[in-house]
Amino acid sequence: HTASPNAGATRGGFSSGLGVLAATLGSAVGLGNIWKFPTLTGANGGAGFLLVYLLSTLLIGLPLMVAEIAIGRQARANPISALRQLRPHGAPWWLIGMAGMAAAFLILSFYSEVVAWVFAYVAKALTGGLLSSDPAQTQASFDALVTDPVQSLVWQWVVLAFIGGILLLGVTRGIEAATKKLMPLLFLLLLLLCGYSLTLPGRAQALAFLFAPEWHKITPAVVLTAMGLAFFKLSIGMGTMMTYGSYFTASQNIPATATRVMLADLSVSLLAGMAIFPAVFSFGFTPSAGPALVFITIPAVFAQIPGGQVLLAVFFILTAIAATGAMLSLMEVPVVILHERWGLTRPRATLLTLLVLVLLGAGCALSQSTLAQFRPGGRTLFDWADHLSSNLLLPAGGIAIALFVGWAWGERAFAAQLSNHGELGNRALARLLCLLLRWVTPALILLVMLAGLGVFSG
Numbered sequence: 001h002t003a004s005p006n007a008g009a010t011r012g013g014f015s016s017g018l019g020v021l022a023a024t025l026g027s028a029v030g031l032g033n034i035w036k037f038p039t040l041t042g043a044n045g046g047a048g049f050l051l052v053y054l055l056s057t058l059l060i061g062l063p064l065m066v067a068e069i070a071i072g073r074q075a076r077a078n079p080i081s082a083l084r085q086l087r088p089h090g091a092p093w094w095l096i097g098m099a100g101m102a103a104a105f106l107i108l109s110f111y112s113e114v115v116a117w118v119f120a121y122v123a124k125a126l127t128g129g130l131l132s133s134d135p136a137q138t139q140a141s142f143d144a145l146v147t148d149p150v151q152s153l154v155w156q157w158v159v160l161a162f163i164g165g166i167l168l169l170g171v172t173r174g175i176e177a178a179t180k181k182l183m184p185l186l187f188l189l190l191l192l193l194c195g196y197s198l199t200l201p202g203r204a205q206a207l208a209f210l211f212a213p214e215w216h217k218i219t220p221a222v223v224l225t226a227m228g229l230a231f232f233k234l235s236i237g238m239g240t241m242m243t244y245g246s247y248f249t250a251s252q253n254i255p256a257t258a259t260r261v262m263l264a265d266l267s268v269s270l271l272a273g274m275a276i277f278p279a280v281f282s283f284g285f286t287p288s289a290g291p292a293l294v295f296i297t298i299p300a301v302f303a304q305i306p307g308g309q310v311l312l313a314v315f316f317i318l319t320a321i322a323a324t325g326a327m328l329s330l331m332e333v334p335v336v337i338l339h340e341r342w343g344l345t346r347p348r349a350t351l352l353t354l355l356v357l358v359l360l361g362a363g364c365a366l367s368q369s370t371l372a373q374f375r376p377g378g379r380t381l382f383d384w385a386d387h388l389s390s391n392l393l394l395p396a397g398g399i400a401i402a403l404f405v406g407w408a409w410g411e412r413a414f415a416a417q418l419s420n421h422g423e424l425g426n427r428a429l430a431r432l433l434c435l436l437l438r439w440v441t442p443a444l445i446l447l448v449m450l451a452g453l454g455v456f457s458g
């Protein structure tokens with residue numbers, strides 16, 4: 001296939017600095033902030049884990065994010081075409097774009113199902129059918145949802161249709177316009193919930209839980225978990241940031257934007273933790289991991305708070321908002337690849353992506369009902385999608401992108417994308433980032449991968 005000749009001429013993009021920031025932050029913020037971050041931080045030693053997570057964000061996350069955005073903006077094309085264009089000869093770097101598309105489909109197939117539960121919970125919270133102070137009861141209603149094949153599928157289709165609908169409006173009027181409205185709303189709701197939660201008696205215990213270091217809990221495995229989180233959080237390693245970089249305005253300062261997004265994303269995570277845990281501790285619950293915390297503990301906790309009905313609706317609405325920006329960026333990767341490389345119109349590319357996701361996603365949606373017994377290699381399809389994307393495709397993509405910039409693309413071209421503010425300062429920055437991307441970033445990611453595949457645990 002060749003890129004359609006006039007794809008460049010008709011390309012959309014983000015129209016303003018604010019739009020760039022909203023969309024990019026929208027991609028980073030997601031389910032990762034609201035259930036992954038608080039539970040992982042709590043389970044792995046609080047402030048100590050936070051420190052390791054911050055270090056990984058700085059050493060792996062930030063350089064890779066800058067690298068991806070720079071590649072995208074230089075090429076102004078989808079990830080596959082971009083890598084071909086910047087390095088037409090030699091190693092087939094464009095395979096990174098293919099792997100990215102595969103990762104997008106895999107992540108979306110399980111992510112969309114979790115968001116399906118969130119949407120279902122928004123509906124339930126608004127109609128009052130969710131609150132019970134008895135965790136056994138909230139557990140039962142969660143089980144009733146996930147083991148019902150019809151509800152699991154239909155809510156997933158609702159989610160996919162919603163995201164697809166926004167994407168049909170295009171990059172500027174869809175992604176940018178939606179995230180520009182949603183991101184401020186997200187912060188507003190989060191601050192509201194957080195402010196309320198911090199008035200509860202469990203506040204001190206919650207803050208200690210989140211911020212008091214328990215150094216003995218920092219094992220190599222924990223360090224690797226923190227690095228994996230940094231990866232997933234910033235949407236790197238699969239061409240998402242490359243794709244968004246291709247929509248960046250020419251005057252946007254890439255390192256400054258990446259840093260702002262990283263800091264804002266971190267704030268969302270911390271605020272989410274401070275909204276969730278005081279409430280959890282105030283009513284004698286212990287923080288538990290993943291789906292249990294968000295879908296089982298939270299409803300039981302909120303049932304005991306005055307106005308819990310409203311707060312619960314607010315909580316799931318803000319989770320849905322956070323997940324929307326992330327899903328838009330995930331889905332944009334296959335859409336723009338199908339559009340620019342296969343020559344499909346954008347609407348057709350979107351519909352084809354949706355069709356593939358309805359089929360692939362069904363495997364994840366049904367993995368606790370119809371397909372509950374189908375566990376090749378001991379994992380459900382849902383768990384496989386999660387495992388393969390996070391532990392294999394994203395880290396491998398990250399290594400490849402780091403090596404591409406560090407060794408193949410070169411410091412000179414990279415520096416040119418960073419030089420909006422004083423040639424000399426950015427030469428030094430490009431040199432530093434290149435050095436990291438050549439050696440440090442790939443080596444660290446390799447550790448994450450090997451641990452993820454269990455090499456160190458035998």
Ligand code: PHE
Nearest residue numbers: 028030031032232233235326
């Ligand atoms: N960053 C998103 C989150 O935290 C997930 C994501 C991963 C989005 C990869 C895009 C690409 O939920």
